[in-house]
Amino acid sequence: MQIGRIEGATRVLGKSQGYLGLPVRDEIVTCTVNGSTTPVMVTAWLPTPKELEALIAGAAVHVRIVGTMHPPILVDVGPQPREEGEADD
Template sequence: MLPLRIANATRILAETQDEYYALAIKDEIIDGTNQMTSVWEPTPSELKMLNEGGAVRLTILGTGHPPVMITAQPAPGLSS
């Protein structure tokens, strides 16, 4: 997956860490809960795997697993 620039990004993570992708995130508080949202696009080979019934895999670096949420969003210009 390739990180995309999220609309109204509030900060860029790992911007100066060459070993990681720079990740634009949007910080929000929704229903009293802090959230950091990023947007990702599957590569052509990943999209092929997904269309063939594959799944999305989430990897957390480190030994503690934070709460996470994975969702989909419509393509630019399309509404959900």
């Protein structure tokens, strides 16, 4: 997977630590455990053509968390990219 630039990114994580840098968008969501003002960070990941082919063939998405403490995460699919000049719905 390649790091994507999430629309509306509010900051970049990890660059000063020697990583490539991960653009994130800070949001507030409603969580059934933590309530209606739960902060989250949203990132975008773009599959390579080979990875996309594997996903279409039924391969799973694997998420690796650095370290030994696993925070709660949400994984979903973002909106399809719009064509240049395409109007909002």
